[in-house]
């Protein structure tokens with residue numbers, strides 16, 4: 001049976017990562033840090049899911065001993081940088097910096113018209129999801145989704161399956177009755193560990209990832225409709 005489609009956000013619904021990158025670099029500048037991530041560096045850093053975790057990983061790389069920093073100051077700094085980064089990102093999305101990837105809206109509309117449920121499973125923050133969905137779908141975007149799993153209610157980041165397990169539990173559905181959509185190997189590992197068939201739409205940041213075990217890898221969702229998904233899923 002196919003009863004629901006569960007979507008990752010960053011990189012899957014939209015090519016958001018270049019805006020996230022700009023937002024991180026803005027936060028570093030604003031806080032007077034001499035950090036600046038290039039696109040190449042960020043492509044590698046995306047192996048670490050979650051903005052706070054990513055900055056912490058970078059900090060540990062450039063300052064392995066962290067002798068000068070106590071734990072409280074470390075958390076405060078990361079939280080402040082992430083707040084600045086999130087405000088910049090939300091503002092950029094509100095100004096129209098990001099549009100949905102091809103086929104996303106059409107697949108969501110077709111699925112809803114056929115009585116399938118939609119859900120979101122992402123590592124990002126609720127304000128970032130709301131900004132993107134408001135601009136893409138409208139003010140009532142939340143009513144289109146039966147469940148939304150994000151950094152606020154599933155704090156253990158992908159490749160851990162927590163966010164997918166949370167969404168499945170909130171929907172009251174079995175993994176066998178859903179298909180997930182992802183763009184990265186961390187996302188694929190998280191969805192697969194939750195028992196989900198996963199369709200991958202890579203992008204320039206994730207094209208080199210290992211997608212072994214995916215249900216299908218397609219350039220974008222314009223190639224995908226509900227009939228095709230049922231055929232691939234077939235269980």
Ligand code: XBP
Nearest residue numbers: 010020049050051122123124125187
């Ligand atoms: C996306 C992420 C996010 C964004 C930044 O992963 O890892 O961290 O890059 O967002 P996925 P935050 O698409 O697998 O959810 O700074 O809000 O974490």
Ligand code: MG
Nearest residue numbers: 008010011183
């Ligand atoms: Mg993603």
